[in-house]
Amino acid sequence: MGARVAVYFVASPLQYLAARRIAENFEAGARQVLVWYKPGVTPIVREADWDAAGYMPWPRWEPLPGPFGRHRRLRDNIRRVAALVGPCDSLHIHSAVFDTEAINYFLRALPKACGAREMRARILPDGIISIRRYPLAPAKRLAQYARKLRRLVAPELDYWCFGGDRIGSDAPFCDRIYVIAGLPHEYPADKVVVLPPLVTPRAGAAAGAASERTALVIGQPLVGAGLMKPADRDAVSDEIRAWLAALGIRRIIYKGHPKDPDQELKQPDYETLSLDEPLEVHLANTPYDAVVGVRSSALLFARQTSPASTRVVAFGWGRVRFKSDDERRQMGEAFRSTGVVLNEG
Template sequence: MGSRERAGRVAVYFVASPLQYLAARRIAENFEAGARQVLVWYKPGVTPIVRQEDWDAAAYMPWPRWEPLPGPFGRLRRQRDNIRLVAGLVGPCESLHIHSAVFDTEAINYFLRALPKASGARRMHARILPDGIISIRRYPLSLTKRLAQYARKLRRLLAPELDYWCFSGDRIGSDALFCDRVYVIPGLPHEYALDKAVVLPPLVTPRAGSRAASGAARSALVIGQPLVGAGLMKAADRDAVSSAIHTWLAAEGITQVFYKGHPKDPEKELNHPDYTVVTLDEPLEVHLANTAYDAVVGVRSSALLFARQTAPASTRVVAFGWERVRFKSDDERRQMEEAFRATGVDLLSVP
């Protein structure tokens, strides 16, 4: 690393989902032009969509909790190994912009202090990546979680570079002193400070001619997500919502129905035998922007919001059965409902 030419500015993006990946590309193109662009992804599901040629450096980073190194102190040694990995990608530089959807996690937070030291950077700013429907709300750190931050700081007794940066307020770090910018998705409400919030351009630009009709048959995409598996619904409620979607599609005269599952939905909870399961080699948001469906339906997936933003006005985008969903609070339901209605997604009840 010592022989590499010193960069002026390096932008590092820690991403865990296709949506975060798309946001990172927009930031790199529109807000970090001229910087060395470094992508680090830490969920294996992102691997198929990564275009190495779009980045100056890119690598998969194992999550210490789920992929510790073998032997004693495997998580700690993995974290140190990750710091060396990312520092090698970054190289010597004058300033660092570290992007992540959340900074209240040990796998990312330690980089705030360790990476500037490893790269010799004189300046560092942390910036928040959008994370779909989660990003419309603030999530204040509880006293228990704040105390846990100080416990994580004790690791520096064994490894000096693991110096956790404690903070308060919103758990993603939007209130912290190290954060100077929060990127938000166009068209979605949010609760972040206006002097920090920066609206991104549309995450996806439809390809020319990509929405040409593919025949007379009406088609729809059902967007799956873990419902019972995530504790959002009882099994009986999930079955009622799935049946209501199936009945609605038939009543709309839709004869071709495709099903896109979620990585955390191995049971394909909203699937039916007469649906065709699709596997994509591109982010779902890109697929939605470039495929001519007559309807896109689901429950409360963020993908419904993007479908409404990118699809023609003639496409029905519908969320079903929210009265059967377990929300964390009435406030969460209200804010999510405002976001979906503001974007133009129809909310249909399931009695």
């Protein structure tokens, strides 16, 4: 029986990189099990780096065929992950959030399925989302108890209800919260562990700028995510193009976002960047004269990993719809503290 197993539920390249650092620096000696549940992560997974790895379909979006497909998918996922983990004494479950049925049921079901006598839950960083708390509203708390009713027909689906921050940072099952160096946060100090740099640049990479001045535009859903009106999005896109032209940058590369099929910030003359590695790794190893976007977390990592000569600018903040003034203030502090220049136009 394996003494200790560390399981990582990841949904983004950033979470994947964080899981690798945790496995190397904080879970050495454990059996390392990766579970990814967003198809967009598949191209960057190196299964050879893990003792076991597998894709887990998201119950809401990929239910099993037939009646009660979502419910049966939840049960099937528990069996699927338990087979990857195998028998163990101690289980460390890592996820960016625990207030979701796709992950929460594992807190109680996985230890029982694997014979673990001890379980600890630990939180993965999730970029700009992780700089602030998201308190559970009363309706969300009631929804947790509704999810607990599943155990009446499937005892292993015993939802672990909790209050406070929705990611689970205040919950009794959480004993550790991993954060990224340089980013502010509001988590309890006694639980926080700062990760080392997520990316180690390859030797000789990014030693100097390319002979042709080059910029990277980082896309994200803006109108599609309700962050901007179409007219504002178009104005920001034109502003970015004009700003790069004023710097004498003619070669512009566009990195789209998986949730941005319309490539909202892409201009006709931009090249399209396709990657088989996390964007953060690419940024650490590829020199650009400028990296620009709106409020993507990738701008933070561009500033942390790029040479000081690289201009990293967030455009359009005066046009972005934030959920609250507090969200705007906290995100602004995070970008400025990292060294990203905010353009409020």
